[in-house]
Amino acid sequence: MKTLASWLLSLLLFTFHSNAQQLKQIVETISEKFINYSKSHADAALFLHTNKSIFQAGESIWATAYLLNIELEDSLKYNTLMLCLVDPVIKKSFAPQKFAIINGIAQVGLTIPDTLPSGDYVLTAYTNAYAEGKHEKIFKQVVTIRSNTTTFRKTITGTDKKLTAHTYEKEGYKVALAQPKGEDSIITAINIPGSPQNILLCYHDLKKSLEVLAVQMKNTFGQLKIANTGLRPGLQKIELLNTDQKILSDTLFWKEPETIKVKLEIDSAIHSLRSNCHCRISIQDASGKPISAMFSISCSLSKTILPTLPDIRKYYYFEQFLPPSFQIPFYWDYQTTIDSINTLQGIGNWIEADTIAEKSTPFTPITGQVFQNGRKPKRPVSILLLGGTTPVNFQTDNTGSFSISSDMIRSINTSFYVTISGGDNLESYEIQLNSSTDTLNDQIASQPFIFPIPPGNSPPQLYNMPVMEDKTITLKAVTVKSAPNSADFNFGVPFFDKDCNAYVCNHDVWMCTANPVSLHTLTKPIPGKKYFDPKTNTYILYKGCPQDYEPPKFMKSISPIWYAAQFHAPDYRQEKITIPQTNTTIYWNHLMRNNDDGKASFNFYTNDLPGIYKCVIQGITDKGPFCVTKTFEVVK
Template sequence: MRWLFFTLIICLISVKGSGQSNIAQKIAFNHLANPTTNLFVHFDKNIYSNNETVYFTAYILKTEKFHLNAHKILAVALVRDVDSALVKSDKFLIQNGLAFGNMLIPDSVVTGNYQLLAYTDKLVNGKPELIFKQPITIKTNIELPFRANIKLVENPSISNKENQVLISVTTNDYKFLSKPVSVNYKYGTVQKTAKTDAAGQLLLTIPKQQNLVDPNISVKLKYQKDSSFLSMPLPTGKITANVKFFPEGGNLVTNIISTVAWEVTDLQKRPIALKAFLFKNNFPIDTIETNSYGIGKFKLLADENAVYTVKLANNSLADTVYKLPKVLSSGLVINIENAVVEDTLSLILRNHKSQKFFIRIHNFKQCFLDIPFDMEMKIRKLKIPLAEIPKGLNTITITDSLDRPLAERLFFAHYNNKDLIYTNTDKNTYHQREQVSLTLDSKELPETAIVSIAVVQENRLTLRNSNDIESYTYIRNQLENMPSNGKTSIYKDRDYLEQILSVKGWRRYTWQQTQDIKPSDTLKNIDSLQITGIVKKNKKPLTAAINLATFGDSNIRVIETSMEGKFDFSTPDLITEYGKKMHLFVNATNKESYNIEINDAFEKASKDLSKTEASLIPTVPLNLTNNSDLVLKNNEKAIQLKEVTIKKTVDRPRFHYAKGGFGANSCGDYVCMYDILNCTNHANDPGNSQPIAGVTYKGSNGPYQECKTYTEEDKSFVAFSGIRYHKEFYLHDYKDPLEPAFFSTIYWNHGTILQPKKETALTFYTSDITGMFKVIIQGITKDDVIYTEQKFEVKQKGQIN
């Protein structure tokens, strides 16, 4: 058969007629009505422990639509997965689309799975315009109060109607506990409370429930004042698979060969790899299969009068026969062999007859190519240069003369997985507490970049929680229900992207929805989250304005209320050092008669979002069958002593600097054992002491100012959470051999500026933790994003060859 080649040169083609202008306008309306989230937050790792500091950099991406100055404050909330409870939240300053910060994981946080939920202060229709979610896991660095595990008594069997589950609880040294343990468990629609027996065991008989969205039995154990969680997916018998067929372009057309992609997942959207048989009118014609991604492809020359079905060869599935889409008597079939391309898109069009089409390339935000095309032959092979098409996911839609879609296909334009930054360490293997020299080579960087750099222990990065700026910007933020590719970066796996684009469509909108868009759909109510307040005198509204004073550092600022006593804060009034409270008090005589009330809209927003946005994360099976799995290994933590109460004066070690009583003072300030004021490496350490006014400590800008305290009854003075400055990462050389140095993040830099074709040199030290470490660099240029990583190993002295 003879092929006819066409090349469509974009620069020589103009938009034709009012119909095409109307389509472009509707796409523009759709962009305004359905914007894509443009916030990414780089956290230093995704597994933390109690008392550990979370470091992060937030980037507002793709700013052509957003006014950066409208986003002034970034809020970060820690939300527990098991019950969507809000554990902690903080606020940070945004400047020019960037925010830097850190958050201390509270000592009291129960181990398990959490989310760090970030959002900005700008509201659109009552909801934050920019939201980002990062799943994390919190482990503990202290011995658990008790050991607990959960297991199935019998091997899984499809024929069993019940599951026998045994829960066992002992002391840390495997002895019986003195009292029963309270057990609260939930599975499907069942939620009950029970107690362990004298041997610390509880046998549960749980009837199977079919096709559960959440397959886990979730158990909360409580012994005296201590709690722990366990979870395990239970066998449910035969499950119903979710099977979808995707004829390339959209339809099967009689007597035209089509490529059909298909996908098999379970109720948790996890891929299922299997084999199957393709039937035509109940007669087998082919054997097909899906891979580890749950995706497969096969060719089909369809017959209009035939019924095509697929029978799955898997005994654990309840339903095994699925019908393909109906075959059309006429239509257009599109074939794109490579959908992840660089500068040119090649495609083949097949049709039964001559017909006039319109070919459009767009991203549902902007139409880049809009041309008429005359299909004079049954087969046409086209090549489309992509010089004017932006990098990322785009769509080619072919419509008839009435703008009815005939075929559509996703593709990725200007794909390039070459690193823009190359990292080099002076060695591949290091000793503990040895200096590392890291060089960042920017010879491939086309323009200035700003990046955040994390050097962390590799086992503090789990694939389940992984997220990188390239994959999020170009893939995850555009497509729904992305299965894991078994690698850290989805973007860098080209073969995976090819398969995903054959079975995934646009998440937020379709061509039909775009056609129905109206100008009124673009109207929005714009607002912002604020911190406001009111002052009353003797519990009654004021009749005259008064002055208030606020401080969070050494600067005191004056705020004037309205005649009714109302006031709000501008951003500079609220900024304070991390870990410090803002203080507000009445600057007037007879102040004890005044009452100040603060309304922090961020607190309500964090609580609301923890119940809505955080719960949208897909449920996956969680194999936490032993609570010791959430305890750090011995080579990753210092020995922790049990907490004791000191009832009399004891001799304290002598220090060079003067120190006060144990712990932190009422302002939250403390000095660690190495004379560092508010040292993030030793937050909540039992050896901390209170700073003394007038003394200059390491890490402070001058003599420590006296911490003034006020009683709770004094309502003319209030303390509240302001907007935080980021705290600089403390680089340590660990030269003191007595200081434990079990730090999994050994280097963090929130805003390194890299110049094109230049090298940047960095130095830091390894800690006492051995094993593999990973250098992760993420950031932005004017037009693109950057992600790269490198590994090195830390060994004990004497182990390096």
């Protein structure tokens, strides 16, 4: 751990004691405490960019999960993203799913159950680091879900609870800061009562980088200018400690990040139905030099995007450090935000924390126990895992216990089963599974959730599904009259596939017999979801097949860790779609990269739903995160 000795540029009324053994030992002790504290906390901060805020039951929540504050080589220990929807009133979790994290990025396609009642829910996400015992902050975002079968129940109540300004000062001790314009340095002014004494000056980035300077005061006031080049830009903190390692005074300050200039262009501010939109984005630094970036893109009906949609910049620089019950106001700027969050003392009182050993228990999503005739066996039992490209054989221990690692159950569209392998009298065996994430989800759902009031005490309709105009859309002799509060159609005739041979094509088309199969990505239908049947020109409600139901006791189904399916947007040049397309999200791209010139382009088609649409791009660069938005109108 480096000290600030090499960065000391000028010193007034101070004498630096680099050779004092006592101060050296104290500095080493402080550094060790900070290191241990950092090891017990997850390196990365988890952020999700979702396609919108308001959803219909049966829709998919499309999202990209970013691990912030982390280098690529350190991201390998993050392998699994866990998500669920939490009802904060009854404190229950729904729709748990897991997704694979690859190089610090996860692509999410979370299907909302058709049976979920209307209301406000909390989309909750965490990684395997949290499951392994790390102090990882859980990501939470409010989403509103509408159902055709239940009345909307508003479950999230606002609160005006805010972070109050506070600076820790004890008995006349005070540390204040100034930042010379145009210099990467800070001037620290220190006041102490009584006689001069040894003090310690610590400053850190509230995450994992700490610098310590030991000095001796020759008077009760002094100023110190130091170069601020060792910590990341953003929110930082200076703490004044005595030799007993007690905080005497502290204050937050802001290190200005490098400028990221992002320009998003759409070829026209007004588009017609089913027209092609061409978009361009350029990303540069302050001097106009291209910046390499990774980013996700959503274009959705503006009314479905609430002010609560998380901003990656706000989260990266501020919210990841705040207590779970606090959030930054929706309309914010850097300086007023800094002024309002001086509640942060000692990065969670790290200086007072005991030495914490780093936990290294690997995340195991599934554990199980085999019973034979109601008792644990006294010898290993052969197990077969089905569902991957090839079956996997393994054995339990001598008592019938077994575990399944994350890499064994990753899949794009296939479920997994575990069964007793071979042997006679299979009916005498029973497999019981335990999911570690189910317990964690229940614990998270029981936690209190406080949500701030939207700006200006916004009226409740902000939380409602946008009301569609009562218009008639006519396409090739097919007339559909839109329904208030819904962009989707009623459920169709229930269908049970006894042979388990059904498949679904792009745009939720059942079996796609009306179009060339070669133009489509074929997936397995999801029980409880509706699909358009081109044979009958109606909708059906898929009720599943025998494989979707509970297998015998010696076989258990396992939910996989998904590689998210890609969002399919219609290409009207290639596909003849006669039914009206009224999805409120018309474009989603999990992950895109710009070229060496800092530029990228993308295009998509509007559908048959007129209105104001907003494109939101959020992403990361080596100079920090960025967010940019652009709106356009679709007219008939």
